[in-house]
Amino acid sequence: MPTFTLQINGKAYPVEADAKMPLLWAIRELAGLTGTKYGCGISQCRACTVHLNGNAVQSCSIPVSAAVGQKITTIEGLSENNSHPVQKAWIAEQVPQCAYCQSGMIMGASALLQRTPNPTDKDIDAAMQGHICRCGTYPRIRKAIKTASKMMVKA
Amino acid sequence: MKTANQHLSRRNFIRQSGLSGVALTIGLYMPAWAKNEATVLTAETAENLGLELTAWVSIDKTGKVTILNHRSEMGQGSFQAVPQMIAEELEVNLDDVNILFAPGSQTKYGPQVTGGSSTVSGAYKRLLLTGATAREMLIEAAAKKWSVPASECYAENGQVFHRPSGKKFNYGELVEDAAKLEPPKNVKLKNRKDYKLIGKPLPRQDTNIKTNGQAIFGMDKKIPGMLYAVVERSPRIKGKVKSFDDTASKAIPGVKHVIKVQRDVFAAKQEGVAVVADNLWAAMQGRKALKVEWDDDGFEHLSTAQLYARMNEDLNKPGLSVRTAGNFSSVFAAANKKVEAVYETPYESHSCLEPLNCIAHFQENKLEIWGPIQGPDWVQADVGQKMGLKPENVTVNMTFLGGGFGRKAFMDYPHEAALISKAVNAPVQVVWTREDDMTQGPFRPGAVYGCKAGLTKDGYLQAFETKMAAQDMDHQSGGDNSTYNPSTVEGLLKPYFESISNYNFADIPTESPIPVMWWRSVYASTNGFAYESFMDELSLAAGKDPLDFRRGLLQAERYQNLIDALEEKSGWKTRPKNSGWGVAITECFNSIVGEVVKVSKGQDGKVKIDKVVAVMDCGWYVNPDTIRQQVEGCIVMALGAATTHETHFEDGKAVEKNFDTYKMPRIADIPEIEVHIMENEEKPGGVGEPGLPPFAPALCNAIFDLTGKRIRKLPFNLKEV
Numbered sequence: 001m002p003t004f005t006l007q008i009n010g011k012a013y014p015v016e017a018d019a020k021m022p023l024l025w026a027i028r029e030l031a032g033l034t035g036t037k038y039g040c041g042i043s044q045c046r047a048c049t050v051h052l053n054g055n056a057v058q059s060c061s062i063p064v065s066a067a068v069g070q071k072i073t074t075i076e077g078l079s080e081n082n083s084h085p086v087q088k089a090w091i092a093e094q095v096p097q098c099a100y101c102q103s104g105m106i107m108g109a110s111a112l113l114q115r116t117p118n119p120t121d122k123d124i125d126a127a128m129q130g131h132i133c134r135c136g137t138y139p140r141i142r143k144a145i146k147t148a149s150k151m152m153v154k155a
Numbered sequence: 156m157k158t159a160n161q162h163l164s165r166r167n168f169i170r171q172s173g174l175s176g177v178a179l180t181i182g183l184y185m186p187a188w189a190k191n192e193a194t195v196l197t198a199e200t201a202e203n204l205g206l207e208l209t210a211w212v213s214i215d216k217t218g219k220v221t222i223l224n225h226r227s228e229m230g231q232g233s234f235q236a237v238p239q240m241i242a243e244e245l246e247v248n249l250d251d252v253n254i255l256f257a258p259g260s261q262t263k264y265g266p267q268v269t270g271g272s273s274t275v276s277g278a279y280k281r282l283l284l285t286g287a288t289a290r291e292m293l294i295e296a297a298a299k300k301w302s303v304p305a306s307e308c309y310a311e312n313g314q315v316f317h318r319p320s321g322k323k324f325n326y327g328e329l330v331e332d333a334a335k336l337e338p339p340k341n342v343k344l345k346n347r348k349d350y351k352l353i354g355k356p357l358p359r360q361d362t363n364i365k366t367n368g369q370a371i372f373g374m375d376k377k378i379p380g381m382l383y384a385v386v387e388r389s390p391r392i393k394g395k396v397k398s399f400d401d402t403a404s405k406a407i408p409g410v411k412h413v414i415k416v417q418r419d420v421f422a423a424k425q426e427g428v429a430v431v432a433d434n435l436w437a438a439m440q441g442r443k444a445l446k447v448e449w450d451d452d453g454f455e456h457l458s459t460a461q462l463y464a465r466m467n468e469d470l471n472k473p474g475l476s477v478r479t480a481g482n483f484s485s486v487f488a489a490a491n492k493k494v495e496a497v498y499e500t501p502y503e504s505h506s507c508l509e510p511l512n513c514i515a516h517f518q519e520n521k522l523e524i525w526g527p528i529q530g531p532d533w534v535q536a537d538v539g540q541k542m543g544l545k546p547e548n549v550t551v552n553m554t555f556l557g558g559g560f561g562r563k564a565f566m567d568y569p570h571e572a573a574l575i576s577k578a579v580n581a582p583v584q585v586v587w588t589r590e591d592d593m594t595q596g597p598f599r600p601g602a603v604y605g606c607k608a609g610l611t612k613d614g615y616l617q618a619f620e621t622k623m624a625a626q627d628m629d630h631q632s633g634g635d636n637s638t639y640n641p642s643t644v645e646g647l648l649k650p651y652f653e654s655i656s657n658y659n660f661a662d663i664p665t666e667s668p669i670p671v672m673w674w675r676s677v678y679a680s681t682n683g684f685a686y687e688s689f690m691d692e693l694s695l696a697a698g699k700d701p702l703d704f705r706r707g708l709l710q711a712e713r714y715q716n717l718i719d720a721l722e723e724k725s726g727w728k729t730r731p732k733n734s735g736w737g738v739a740i741t742e743c744f745n746s747i748v749g750e751v752v753k754v755s756k757g758q759d760g761k762v763k764i765d766k767v768v769a770v771m772d773c774g775w776y777v778n779p780d781t782i783r784q785q786v787e788g789c790i791v792m793a794l795g796a797a798t799t800h801e802t803h804f805e806d807g808k809a810v811e812k813n814f815d816t817y818k819m820p821r822i823a824d825i826p827e828i829e830v831h832i833m834e835n836e837e838k839p840g841g842v843g844e845p846g847l848p849p850f851a852p853a854l855c856n857a858i859f860d861l862t863g864k865r866i867r868k869l870p871f872n873l874k875e876v
Contacts, residue, residue, distance in 0.1 A: 001408065021436050029435050034375035035368015037557070039508050040589045044814035047508060075368035087366045094358055097784055098230030099365035100372060100508040100557025125823035132814060134508045134558050135230045136791025137784075138825040 004068050006031065009077025015064065023067045024048045024059040027074060035075035035103045045132040049104035050074050056111035056127075075103035078110060085155070086110045089148035097135035105131050109145050118149055196223055196255050204253075205327075206334040208289040210263045211241055211282070218313055218327030220247050223257040225264035226274045227529045229507075229559035230788070231843040232781035233274045234361040237282060239777050240275070243352040244286030244345060246310040247326075254360055259531030259551035268530030270564050270673065272744035272841020275777055279839055287342045295339070296332035297324045347775075356780035361555070373512045373527035373554045374586070381514065381582045383435040384575050385442045386416060386427040388591055391807040393668060394451035396426040403444035404430055409437030412579045413445070418571045419541070420597065420670045421631035429575050435586060455668050456807035459601075463499065466603040466665045469624035470497070474661030475639035481657030483607075486618040490609025494696045496689055498606065499868040500681035501801035503599040503674055504809070504817060509557020510592040515572035516582035517542065522549045522573055523582075527556035529564035538570045542577070560792075561673030565597060593817060594809040597672030598802055600626040604685035609657075614697025616708065618657040621647075621685060626671045627664035636664060646679030646741045646848045647686045654708045669804065675792060676844035679743035683848025684797075684855070684869060687739035691856040692865070701856065702727055702738050714740075717749050717772050717833060724831050725751035725768040735765075737857025739849035744841030746773040748786070752826075752853040754861055762858060762876045764794075764826040769846060771830060774837030782842050783830040789846030790828055795820045797851040798873045 006013045006023075008031055015030040027036050027050065039047030041060050048060040051073035078084045082091065086109050096102045105128070112119055112127035119127070124145050133141070196204075205215025213221040222241050226233040234254060242249045257264055265281060266273075290310050297315035298305040307318050316323045347354075364370045389395070401413035412431040417424050430441035487493065513526035522544055528534055531551035539549040556563055572585040587595075602625035609618040623643055630636045643662040652658065674680060694704035706718045721738065722728060730736045735754040740747065753766045769786050776782060799818045803810040811817035830846075855866040858876055866876070 018436065018440070025436050028375075033368070034371070037372075037508075038374065038510070040814050042589075042813055042815060045508065045819075078367070082363060082367050090366045091358070091362050094362060094780055094784065096230075096359075096362055096365040097232070097788055098228075098508070098556060098558045099361075099370055102365055103368050106366060128822045131822070132508065132819045134506060134560075134792070134819070136788035136820075136825075138791060138820075138822045139787055139828050140784075141822060142825075 004064055006064070006067055006072060007070065008033065008072045009074060017064050019065040020063045022060050023050070023062045023064050026064040027059060027072070033074050033076050037100055037103055039101065039132065045101070046108060046130045047101050047104040047132070049107040049131070051107060051111055054111065054114060056108045075107060078106065084110060085148040085151040086113065086144070089144040089151060092147055093140045093144040095137050095140040095144050097137055101131060101133045105133065105141055109141070109148065113145070113149055113152060117152055119145065196257055200255065206330050208292055208330070208333060209285045209338065211285045212245060212289040214326050214330040216327045216330065218325040219253060220245070220251065220313065220326065221253040221255060223255055225257040225267050227269035227553065227556055227559060227563070228256070228361060229269065229527070229529065229556035229563065231269070231274070231785060232359060232778065233269065235357070235359040235781060236275050236777045238360065239352050239357060240279060240282040241286035243350055244283050245290050247313045249352060249357060249360065251313065256553035258553065259535045259549070261532035261535070261546070267532040268564055269559065270529060270561065272746070272844045276745060276839040276841055279775070283344050284342060287344055288338050291339045291342050292333040292336050293326055293329045295336055296329040299332065300324065300329070353777050354779070357778060359781070370555045372509050372557045373514070373525070374509055374557070376514055376525045376554050376584070378514055378516065378525065378582045381584055382411065382431050382433055382579060383438045384429045384431045384583050384585045385438045385588065386429045386571070386585065386591070387442050387445050387447055388427045388595055389425065389449050389451060390594070391449065391451040391454055391456065392596060392670065392809070393420065393423045393425050393454045394449040396428060397448040397450040399428045399448070400446040404441035407432075407437055407441045407444060409433045410441040413441065414575070414578050416571060416574055416578070418567045420567060422633040423668070423670070429585070431575065431579050431583060451807065454807055457667060457669065458805050459803045462601060462667055462669070462804065463603065465667070466601070466624040467497070469663045469665050470603060470605040470622055472663050474622050474663035475637070477639045477641060477644050477660040477662050478652060479659045480652065483618050483620050483657045483659040486657040487607060487609040487620065490617055491612040492610040492696050493607070494610070494692055495607045496692055496867060498604040498685040498688060500602045500684055501796070501869055502601040502669070502804070503796050503800065504593045504596070504802050504811070505558070505560045505562035505674055506593055506817060507556070507558030507560060507562060510589055511563070511568045511587040512585060513569045513572040514582060514584040515569060515576040517573050517577040520544065520548060523552070524550065524569050524572070525552045525554060526569060527554055527559070527563055528569060529556070529559045530566070533564070534566055534569050537566045538573055541570055542573050560675045561677070562597070565672055589814070590812045594812050596809070597670035599674030599680065600628065600671035602681045606685060606689040608689070608693050610693065610697055614699055616655055616693060616697070619651070619655045620659045621689070622661045622663055623682070623685070624663040624665050626667050626669065627662065628671050628673065630664050631670065643678050644682070645677060645743045646682035648709060648714065648740060648742045648747070650709045650711050650714060654710060675789070676743055676847040679741060679844070679848040680796070683739065683741040684851045687741060687849060687852035688855055688867065691737070691852070691859065705740060713772065713835070713837065714747065716835070717747055717770055720831060720833060721749040721751060721768070721770045724770060724829070727751060733860055735857050735861035737853045737855065737860055739852035739856060741845070741848040743845050743848060745838070746771065746840030746842065746845040748772070748845045748849050750790070750849040750853045752850070752857040754854070754857045756861070761874050762861065763873070764854065766827045766829070767850070768829045769831065770833065771846060772833035772835065772837070773840040773842050773845070774835060775839040776832065776842070779832050782832055785842050786830045786846035787828050789844065790850050791820055791825060793847045793850035794824065797854060797869050798871060801870050
């Protein structure tokens with residue numbers, strides 16, 4: 001089996017994997033970073049969202065071979081000590097319930113704010129519409145994105 | 156619901172939650188995982204906790220307090236509510252407390268199953284008492300050290316003070332002495348007015364580890380030497396394996412075993428083929444390479460159309476009478492106005508975002524389980540018995556649950572994991588794919604309701620009948636099917652039974668092999684739609700305002716107060732006529748919730764939901780922000796079941812396999828939600844479920860108000876109204 005070197009959260013992870021293994025499983029099972037979640041396997045729920053060169057992508061639908069040489073960021077690498085404005089806003093608004101979707105939500109929201117620091121409701125809808133939260137935390141997610149936006153604008 | 160009713164007498168509680176026979180070493184430091192990785196209490200972790208004062212409370216020599224959560228945390232907030240109650244009586248700051256999941260042990264913690272919205276309502280006395288007992292032991296230890304009467308001492312913020320002298324001890328300085336004391340009897344609980352934590356919207360203690368990927372769910376758990384299994388499952392529910400060819404599977408590097416397995420679905424034994432490998436990907440590839448022939452001759456290949464035709468036909472049967480009074484038939488026959496309606500609700504999958512999974516390690520005479528489990532004590536008893544083990548020889552270690560909704564209280568998946576572990580003689584994690592999770596059930600049963608009512612000329616409700624034709628959740632184990640299921644009236648406000656003189660509620664168990672099971676708020680989740688839609692129709696027939704009509708029938712003060720609050724908070728009285736307002740009120744798990752939904756037509760001419768105002772009366776409560784979270788979540792979940800998803804069956808198979816066809820509400824679909832909580836002296840009721848049932852009827856009543864179109868069948872497409 002071939003070895004691929006993945007750059008995850010600024011660290012090199014050589015992983016031995018089938019070339020068509022989804023990046024999700026390489027991150028979770030081979031790099032051992034379990035904050036990124038499996039929810040559907042077909043890009044329908046976005047629990048597996050990570051950043052690839054700063055863009056939010058669904059790691060369940062990208063083969064590990066395609067991620068080589070790209071900068072991968074997972075929830076574990078978003079910040080140290082929950083200090084990213086999105087994480088701070090998520091805590092301030094008490095968003096999580098079961099939280100299985102929240103890594104993906106936070107990665108989606110942080111990518112949105114990176115390119116659109118002051119998003120409208122429509123921007124939020126467009127960016128977050130792919131994400132499923134079965135606990136129904138959506139109203140707080142919307143609120144938290146706005147709170148994070150304010151924090152980032154101030155900073 | 157089956158209850159694990161190992162009720163402990165107070166005497167037993169004191170003994171079992173005290174120190175008898177517990178020998179622990181004294182830890183001097185907080186372990187590194189204290190605040191960043193929730194873990195379970197095990198023999199190893201216990202060594203770092205200090206001394207156990209009660210079953211839930213341990214304190215070390217530095218004064219660090221550990222509180223156990225004996226319930227599952229599946230999003231509903233037990234990880235906050237349980238310690239918040241104990242910390243109140245223990246007089247400690249919750250932020251300084253280390254919280255761990257207790258392992259399964261009904262003898263030690265009482266019933267642990269997280270269901271029926273019972274964490275606070277079912278355990279509050281026990282939890283307040285455990286905190287107060289530990290507090291009194293610490294006070295007594297301090298009083299002895301100072302040689303003063305305990306009545307001169309009090310506890311606050313992790314310290315005991317001697318009031319006259321101002322002297323104080325940290326709990327850590329007292330724990331060794333306290334632990335030697337006999338737990339006191341007749342411990343006095345605090346007055347509600349003195350609460351520092353209970354009733355406050357404190358931030359959840361599990362939030363910080365849920366925003367950085369550190370919370371460990373079942374899916375994330377690893378055990379040394381663990382193998383992975385995925386199971387090829389019969390696409391037709393309850394099929395058996397005729398034969399399988401594993402040649403190609405075994406050729407995949409990493410695949411170690413391919414075995415036939417069994418999963419108990421109530422009385423039925425479902426068969427599958429498990430591929431066990433040293434990594435998950437190999438197991439998944441091995442499963443793809445399998446060739447299985449299924450024998451499903453013994454299973455009726457039903458379709459949704461056949462199921463609903465059968466339920467509609469069953470409405471003609473008298474059914475098993477659940478509650479009856481007066482004489483419905485004769486009063487209805489003679490009534491001035493008669494109203495009849497039939498309502499339909501769909502089968503639903505639970506679709507927790509974390510698919511089912513479980514780790515089992517079976518060794519001779521013992522079994523250890525790790526996973527997202529709603530009832531660790533049930534798994535000990537039930538899976539233990541099936542594996543030939545006593546409950547005490549089954550260790551169940553908890554993880555966070557990525558949703559539960561009733562599905563993770565069913566013990567088929569830990570049992571299946573135990574069987575696979577036993578067969579391959581190694582610890583094994585069984586992972587269900589989304590497709591497995593969504594197609595195998597058990598499902599929320601679909602239901603058809605026949606409702607009839609008779610009113611007097613001036614709109615007085617004289618006679619009321621509801622018959623529910625649905626698969627009965629209690630009739631699947633091959634036992635006595637002739638008794639009615641009392642929970643089939645859950646969701647209907649109890650005072651209706653007093654104010655309506657002639658009524659009849661009948662449960663008609665429809666026969667079908669589809670496995671069915673509790674789904675958030677259980678029967679209330681569908682009953683609410685039928686009862687409260689019908690009440691709306693009756694108010695119209697009576698020529699009365701829908702909220703006033705209910706007010707007239709619900710005389711008790713508690714309901715009157717809720718109706719007043721709902722009216723005021725929603726602005727009900729000032730609404731323009733036929734402008735899209737709907738209301739519904741339901742009661743389940745001892746809490747009452749009223750919801751007002753406001754709809755309008757958007758620029759595209761389609762109906763959209765503008766706002767939901769909910770009023771929750773759950774009596775005495777712990778954390779108002781958790782209540783708001785739960786009601787918000789219930790409304791979103793109800794929105795999905797009302798307007799976006801349904802599990803269909805075709806030829807004995809579930810049709811919807813993943814979120815591409817089983818469509819969930821998304822962020823843009825969510826209206827503004829406002830939650831209000833009633834303040835009163837009632838006993839605590841449930842929080843996690845009661846917000847769900849009133850949403851669908853309130854929505855449909857609002858749509859009727861706006862459009863004149865009555866929706867009697869769920870789900871419906873909001874865009875096609």
